Every structure is written in structure tokens, then in C-alpha cells.
Amino acid sequence: MHHVYLHVPFCRRRCSYCDFSIAVRKRIPAQEYVDAVLRELALVRPAKESGLDTLYLGGGTPSLLPPDALKTLLTSLRDAFHVTPSRDDVEVTLEANPEDVTPESAEQWRRAGVNRVSLGAQSFDARVLQWMHRSHDAARIAAAVRALRGAGIDNISLDLIFALPAELSRDWSRDLDLACSLLPAHLSLYGLTVEERTPLARWISRGAATAADDERYADEYLLAHARLAACGYRFYEVSNAARDGRCSRHNSAYWSGCAYLGLGPAAHSFDGRARRWNTPAWDAYRRALAAGRAPVESEEVLTPEQRELERVYLSLRTDAGVSLSAYPANRLTAWVAAGWARIARGHVRLTPEGWLRLDSLVRDLTGAPATS
Ligand code: SF4
Numbered sequence: 001m002h003h004v005y006l007h008v009p010f011c012r013r014r015c016s017y018c019d020f021s022i023a024v025r026k027r028i029p030a031q032e033y034v035d036a037v038l039r040e041l042a043l044v045r046p047a048k049e050s051g052l053d054t055l056y057l058g059g060g061t062p063s064l065l066p067p068d069a070l071k072t073l074l075t076s077l078r079d080a081f082h083v084t085p086s087r088d089d090v091e092v093t094l095e096a097n098p099e100d101v102t103p104e105s106a107e108q109w110r111r112a113g114v115n116r117v118s119l120g121a122q123s124f125d126a127r128v129l130q131w132m133h134r135s136h137d138a139a140r141i142a143a144a145v146r147a148l149r150g151a152g153i154d155n156i157s158l159d160l161i162f163a164l165p166a167e168l169s170r171d172w173s174r175d176l177d178l179a180c181s182l183l184p185a186h187l188s189l190y191g192l193t194v195e196e197r198t199p200l201a202r203w204i205s206r207g208a209a210t211a212a213d214d215e216r217y218a219d220e221y222l223l224a225h226a227r228l229a230a231c232g233y234r235f236y237e238v239s240n241a242a243r244d245g246r247c248s249r250h251n252s253a254y255w256s257g258c259a260y261l262g263l264g265p266a267a268h269s270f271d272g273r274a275r276r277w278n279t280p281a282w283d284a285y286r287r288a289l290a291a292g293r294a295p296v297e298s299e300e301v302l303t304p305e306q307r308e309l310e311r312v313y314l315s316l317r318t319d320a321g322v323s324l325s326a327y328p329a330n331r332l333t334a335w336v337a338a339g340w341a342r343i344a345r346g347h348v349r350l351t352p353e354g355w356l357r358l359d360s361l362v363r364d365l366t367g368a369p370a371t372s
Pocket of ligand 1: 013015018019020060
């Protein structure tokens with residue numbers, strides 16, 4: 001197992017659009033969390049396996065962990081995978097909220113082994129950030145980037161959300177320009193989705209907000225492609241763009257169908273054949289481990305058909321594309337004629353217009369039924 005995901009479930013408050021399994025806490029139970037994760041690690045300890053390619057701390061808000069807790073976790077994980085302290089080619093990503101990044105925290109993270117930070121910027125518009133219930137203001141994003149670079153972490157990714165309700169009058173073009181002006185190595189762009197049981201869903205149901213329509217979603221998505229390409233970024237996946245080849249190695253492993261180990265509440269693992277996932281609630285996770293039980297909620301073994309469907313979906317969502325020889329030529333050339341795909345070096349790769357139709361193109365190719 002060479003890729004590890006560690007889920008840190010804590011947040012200070014819930015963002016207006018978020019339905020993730022999180023634990024909202026004023027005080028982060030760092031010691032209890034570290035104890036629980038180390039117990040889980042002992043249960044799944046990869047005795048014979050060695051080596052670690054990537055380690056990703058996601059959440060929740062991993063940047064809320066105190067630096068000493070972070071250091072204990074990273075050291076224990078490296079030990080468990082027999083990674084010598086001198087090896088510095090492990091990609092170690094920390095998701096951080098801009099308000100948690102200071103010159104001191106950035107320095108401590110780097111010393112603990114973090115070499116890549118994914119910043120939840122979302123927008124540079126104070127009004128929009130407030131609407132999202134984010135705790136940072138726009139100035140904090142640039143300050144966070146400066147602090148990270150000052151500490152020697154220059155592999156920085158920014159998350160942005162597009163397709164916001166029209167009544168916010170969000171200037172997406174301005175946000176893209178401001179993001180590019182910070183020259184992050186990587187950008188992740190997510191279209192806002194309305195999830196049940198979120199403040200956003202309640203606002204929409206009582207008419208206080210309106211979800212973006214498909215046309216504006218497409219316009220903003222295509223604008224991002226054009227703007228980022230002009231700034232030297234290459235989209236290597238439907239939502240992710242990098243410059244200077246600085247793709248996320250961790251997420252690329254997911255999209256290549258590699259095995260990975262997930263630790264922490266709600267974390268998923270995949271061994272190449274079966275997928276299993278942990279109980280999502282922090283208290284249930286902690287109690288299971290305190291009682292010596294694995295915190296696994298369930299698992300599924302993929303059928304050959306499911307694996308093939310997943311392989312096609314993952315290939316088409318990235319710029320790897322699918323092999324031209326594996327599918328009927330007339331179908332793929334129809335995609336090219338429609339402007340949804342390009343053919344190069346024996347592979348069919350989706351264009352931005354194609355990525356907007358990803359689900360229906362996967363169904364077209366595999367005959368899979370539509371999901372509701
Ligand atoms: S910080 Fe992230 S995980 Fe936490 S509430 Fe906001 S969107 Fe959800």
C-alpha cells in the first residue's frame with residue numbers, strides 16, 4: 001500500500017454548502033484523535049509492506065490539528081511504512097483553511113514533513129465568503145500563500161467554488177484572475193452542488209437562494225479552462241489544473257485505480273479488489289477503537305463489470321483518456337465531430353466541452369444505466 005489518506009473530521013463551524021461528515025468543535029480533541037488513529041494504524045499495520053508514495057491529510061480541517069499532534073501522526077505513519085527520515089520524496093499534503101496559516105504554523109508543518117498544502121480559498125470576495133460561512137477574508141488567502149512560501153512550502157494548491165447562486169453576483173472572472181496572480185502550482189475548481197440537510201438547501205427551499213442553472217455552470221467552467229490555460233495551467237482532470245507538471249500525485253493515484261489505505265472517520269480504503277469505509281461519526285469511530293474493534297462500517301467487492309465501468313470513468317475524467325482501439329470507432333469519431341473529444345497518440349481524450357458531459361459520455365461508451 002503506497003498511498004495513505006488520513007481524514008481529520010474537525011471543523012470550527014459548518015460551511016453553508018457542506019454535507020461532509022464532520023465534528024464541529026470549539027476545542028479540537030487532538031490527543032484523543034491521535035490515540036484513535038494510532039490504534040487504527042496498529043490494527044492495519046502493513047507489516048510486510050514498505051514505502052510510501054503519498055500521504056494526504058484531508059477533512060474536515062486538518063490545519064486545526066496542533067503541530068505536535070501532526071508531527072506525531074506523520075512520524076508514526078512514516079515508521080509504519082518503514083520510510084526512513086532521510087527520504088524526502090513522499091508527497092505529504094495538508095488541507096488547510098487560510099485563517100490557520102501563519103509563518104509559525106507553516107514552519108512547523110514543514111518541519112513535521114508537510115511539503116504540499118491545499119488551501120480552501122473558495123473565493124476572493126468578502127461577501128461571498130461570508131455567505132459560505134467561511135471564517136477567512138480575502139486578504140488571508142494571499143497572506144497564507146506568502147507564509148507557506150516563506151516557510152519553504154511552494155507546492156500550493158487553491159480550491160475555488162464556481163456556479164454560485166445568481167443573486168450573489170459573484171465575479172468569477174475576477175476570482176480566477178486573483179487566484180492566478182498568486183501563481184499557485186495547482187488549482188482545484190468545484191461546481192457548487194446543493195446537498196440535502198445543508199443551510200444552502202434550506203435557503204433554496206424557502207426561496208432565499210437559487211441554484212445556478214446548467215448554462216451558467218457551463219459558462220463558468222469553460223471560462224476557467226480558457227483563463228487558466230492562458231496563465232500556463234493544464235487541466236489534467238475534470239476539476240484539477242497544474243502548471244509545471246505539479247499534478248497531485250495522491251489524487252492521480254486514485255484516478256489511476258491504485259490501491260490506497262484510508263484512516264480516520266469516514267475514510268475509504270481500496271485494495272485493488274474491494275472497497276471498505278469507516279464509520280463516519282467521530283464518536284463512534286473513537287469508541288470502536290477504544291474497545292479494540294476496527295471502525296469499518298461496510299465494504300463492497302466490485303464485480304468485473306463495475307471495475308470496468310469505473311476504469312472507463314476514471315480514464316475519461318483525466319487526460320489519460322481511453323484507448324481508441326477498445327471502442328467502436330464511429331462512436332468516438334462522433335464525439336470528436338461534436339467537439340467533445342480529441343484523438344492523439346491512439347487515445348481519445350475529452351475536451352472541456354466533453355468533461356461537461358462526462359457522465360453521459362461514460363454511459364454512451366459502456367451502456368451503463370443513468371443514475372438518478
Ligand atoms: S471547512 Fe470544509 S469540511 Fe469544514 S465545514 Fe467547511 S467545507 Fe465542510
